[in-house]
Every structure is written in structure tokens, then in C-alpha cells.
Amino acid sequence: MLDEPRSDFSRLRERAGLSVEALAPLTGYSPATLYRWERGEATPRQAALVVLEDLVNKRGATEPEKPAFRFIDLFAGIGGIRRGFEPLGGKCVFTSEWDRFAQTTYAANFPHDDHEISGDITKTEAKDIPEHDLLLAGFPCQPFSIAGVSKKNALGRAHGFADETQGTLFFDVARIIAEHRPKAFLLENVKNLVNHDKGRTFEVIMRTLRDLGYHVPTPRVINAKGYVPQHRERILIAGFREECDFSFDDLDVPSPLNGPKLGTILHPEDGSEKSPDKHYTDASGKVSDKYTLTDHLWQYLQDYAAKHRAAGNGFGFGLVGKGDAARTLSARYYKDGSEILIDRGEGRNPRRLTPRECARLMGFDKPGESSFIIPVSDTQAYKQFGNSVAVPVIEAVARHMLPYIAAEAAQDQEHLQRRLPLIG
Incomplete structure (x- = not known):
């Protein structure tokens, strides 16, 4: 009996020296999806291939020379969102949390940071924040005041991003994104954000992020009950600087009916x-x-x-x-x-x-x-x-986002290589 023909994905995986089960969490896709790629029944996502090629190139290396990505942790609380991304090779380069008791807990659990915890983000200049690839923020929801554009024009006042989000803590997230243009971001909030102020708050948030030039797929409300013995629904909003095929629909979330007790x-x-x-x-x-x-x-x-x-x-x-x-x-x-x-x-x-x-x-x-x-x-x-996040949910989302963050990094490196002859 002849062996079944192997797909290009299968050959690449074997070169990386990883089993399907070991590769699945690194790409953010389920083993079932990877097996379909193995058998050539579906086309592998480009972002996952970039991660796999990177693993092949790095095989045998004992220690990475630099972090896979740099990120900032805004409205950090006690570091729940950070705990999902840091184990994937990320390095936190800036932390902001205003509550002094939360700062104490955060510092105790991340004692080796080479930066101090910043306090009130509203008093921090965006230009003073280090460059980063990824912005993480569990921002509080405050009321948005949305006035008509015609009235604003009549009064000679700004409208759109600068006006509709001013005075809210989301504005601080948006102004940092506008200043640094990170490769990606992940925002977390309560489920009811979607319905706040009859949906107008959520509309402004989504429009603002897209007006900043980011690809923002449909957000997803995830119930942590499939991961931890608690009913806890939160909305996750991901955005990417470049157009990509990221979708929360691909994230395999365990059923709340079968979660732990x-x-x-x-x-x-x-x-x-x-x-x-x-x-x-x-x-x-x-x-x-x-x-x-x-x-x-x-x-x-x-x-x-x-x-x-x-x-x-x-x-x-x-x-x-x-x-x-x-x-x-x-x-x-x-x-x-x-x-x-x-x-x-x-x-x-x-x-x-x-x-x-x-x-x-x-x-x-x-x-x-x-x-x-x-x-x-x-x-x-x-x-x-x-006030925190369910860490296993963020871990799952982080694994799902990683291929796209890595793909962005690879594109940046490719652009740099193309420019080297011109620079020289």
C-alpha cells in the first residue's frame, strides 16, 4: 500500500520537529484544523505558515537573541492579560496602573521588570511610552458624549476621534495607538460594552479604531466557564495594523457546559x-x-x-x-x-x-x-x-493572535531587508 502524499504543510512541520499536537497551541489553531492542513483538505493560513517557517529557521537555537515581540500593559490591574502573552516570548516594556494596591500585587509577581509601573495614564505623554509591537488594555468603560458633527462645525470645535473619545479612558488607548502604530492590539471589557448608551459607545470605539487605519475583525464575547468554574462573559477586541485573515470565529473555545467544577x-x-x-x-x-x-x-x-x-x-x-x-x-x-x-x-x-x-x-x-x-x-x-480577567481565556486568545503578530514582524523584517541597499 502506497503512503498517502504529504502536503507542504506536513513537510514543513516535520522539518520543525514538532507533532501536530505540539504545534497546535503555537499557531492558535486546533489539532483538528492542523490535521486538515496535513491532509491537504484545506489551505493553511499564511500567518500560521510564517510561524512554522520561523520555527524551522530557529530549530536548534537554545536562546532567542531578542523577544518575539514587545508589548505594553495598560490598565494592567494585577497582570492578568500580560500572563497570557508573556509566556509566548513577549517582553513587557511599559506598565500603567493607577491603583496603588494593584501596583503592589503586580510588582510582587513581576519582580524582574526593567521599568517602573506608571500611574495615571491620562498624565502620560504617548511619546514617552517605549516603542512596542502589541498594545494590551483592559480599559474601563466610561460614558461617551457624542454630539452632532454639524453642531461641532458650527461651534468651530473638533469632532470625530479627537472629540468623541476625549474625556474617556478609551481616548488614552486610542492616542497611544495613533502615536506608536503597534502591529496589533487587544482590548478587553465587560460584555455590556456592546449595549452601553444604546450601542453608541461601542459604535464610537469600533469606528475610532478603524479610522486609525487598523483592521478590526468582529469582536467576540467569550464565556470563561469553559476554562474555569465561573460564568464570566467578556468582550475581546483585536486589531491589526495590516489587513489579515484573523478571525475570532477560528478560536476553539471549550463549551461552558463541559467546563471544570x-x-x-x-x-x-x-x-x-x-x-x-x-x-x-x-x-x-x-x-x-x-x-x-x-x-x-x-x-x-x-x-x-x-x-x-x-x-x-x-x-x-x-x-x-x-x-x-x-x-x-x-x-x-x-x-x-x-x-x-x-x-x-x-x-x-x-x-x-x-x-x-x-x-x-x-x-x-x-x-x-x-x-x-x-x-x-x-x-x-x-x-x-x-476586576481582573480569566487568565486561561487570554492565554487562548494570545495563542490565536501570535501567528499574526509574528507575521507582522516577518513583514517588517522583509521591508527592512529591501531597504538595506538603498540605505547603504
Whole structure:
């Protein structure tokens, strides 16, 4: 029996010395898609081929001479978006975060940065930010004031990008993009950004980014529930300086119906935890009593829920067990923990998650791990995790974007090579 003919993609993969399964996360495509390319049933994406050719060229190298790409981290929080891109060979060259407690957590977990954390981005000149290939920003959503262009003209005032986004934090993202023209950007926000101000806010954002000359594919709302045991929907907006075939539709997102359960991120409380947290558990591994709701608070939450049920409202606490997934962790979790209360059995008051369990719930720690440094109070930790991104979602998006960032870098290098004779 004759061997099946191999595709060019298959030959290139073999030269790179990688299996389909090992190559898949590096290209951002599923193994099933790569196998179709292997069999010649579909045409490989050009961006993925660029990454593969780069791997072939670098095979045998032990250490890259320079980072694969340089990026900046705006509205950085505690570094959730950064954690998705840095492991892919990126180097963070600028960080901005105004909250001093978040700065403390960020600095503790990224101690080797060669730059200080910048504070208020609105007071930072775009020209003072280092050159970068990729801009990352989990920008807060503030109201946009959109007035008619004719009225602006009559008053002799600017309109469009400079006016419609002025006074919002998105303006700071846009002015930095305009100044530095990075190869790509990724913006993250709450799902409701699409409907804010009857859709006008989102319309201005998309128009502004495209007016800056960027290819901005249709954004995607992703539910983190397929990655972590939590319902958490966020919108991701990617943009590229050059026209490309990037699409969020190609991103293989695990079904929320088959995601992990809370039992994977909770303290086991049986002494089996590898690195028990002395701040959150006692010597035997039991969760500290301080996370158990007092009789007064538990009664208040039950009465509050009963009152709203009687009125036909849906307000109430979220009581969950090991086999469940949680509601969305919010920045207000420190107040009463009502959205995620861990059921401790009949006759026992439920408890809040510990900050360590929140770190695992958000993907900063893998299940059972305790490596993420939490140097702040419980109140601040709850706020920080509640305001952050689900790291596994960003990791998946980063892998999906990487081929296009690499393709951009290759194009820049090609343009430089073409210009060398002229420069010389």
C-alpha cells in the first residue's frame, strides 16, 4: 500500500520537529484544523505558515537573541492579560496602573521588570511610552458624549476621534495607538460594552479604531466557564495594523457546559494540599473560620433573598457546592460574598471563597497550586481578582493572535531587508 502524499504543510512541520499536537497551541489553531492542513483538505493560513517557517529557521537555537515581540500593559490591574502573552516570548516594556494596591500585587509577581509601573495614564505623554509591537488594555468603560458633527462645525470645535473619545479612558488607548502604530492590539471589557448608551459607545470605539487605519475583525464575547468554574462573559477586541485573515470565529473555545467544577479550585481541607496557605487555612488545611458567614450576615442574606423572591425579583445569594460552577466574581465580593457562597452542609453557615481560591477561580493559579503572590489584604485581593480577567481565556486568545503578530514582524523584517541597499 502506497503512503498517502504529504502536503507542504506536513513537510514543513516535520522539518520543525514538532507533532501536530505540539504545534497546535503555537499557531492558535486546533489539532483538528492542523490535521486538515496535513491532509491537504484545506489551505493553511499564511500567518500560521510564517510561524512554522520561523520555527524551522530557529530549530536548534537554545536562546532567542531578542523577544518575539514587545508589548505594553495598560490598565494592567494585577497582570492578568500580560500572563497570557508573556509566556509566548513577549517582553513587557511599559506598565500603567493607577491603583496603588494593584501596583503592589503586580510588582510582587513581576519582580524582574526593567521599568517602573506608571500611574495615571491620562498624565502620560504617548511619546514617552517605549516603542512596542502589541498594545494590551483592559480599559474601563466610561460614558461617551457624542454630539452632532454639524453642531461641532458650527461651534468651530473638533469632532470625530479627537472629540468623541476625549474625556474617556478609551481616548488614552486610542492616542497611544495613533502615536506608536503597534502591529496589533487587544482590548478587553465587560460584555455590556456592546449595549452601553444604546450601542453608541461601542459604535464610537469600533469606528475610532478603524479610522486609525487598523483592521478590526468582529469582536467576540467569550464565556470563561469553559476554562474555569465561573460564568464570566467578556468582550475581546483585536486589531491589526495590516489587513489579515484573523478571525475570532477560528478560536476553539471549550463549551461552558463541559467546563471544570468548583471542587477543582477549592481548598481540599483534608491535609492533602501541597502548599497550604497559612493566611487562609489552619495547620491541618481547614479553611479559616473567618471566611464563614456570621449568623447575622447569613440570616440577613436569606431574608433579603426571600423578600425579593416574594416581589418576583431574581436577587439573592449564590449557594454552590463542589460540583457546581459559580456566578461571576465581582469587585464587590469583599462586602458579603453573596454571589459565591460555598455550601458547607446542613446546619452550617456557608463561607466565602478565600483569596487563594479566587486566584485559582480566575486562572492565576492552576488547581491545587499557590504560586501567585497575594501581598495585600483580603479586601484588596477580592477587589483585584473581581476586576481582573480569566487568565486561561487570554492565554487562548494570545495563542490565536501570535501567528499574526509574528507575521507582522516577518513583514517588517522583509521591508527592512529591501531597504538595506538603498540605505547603504
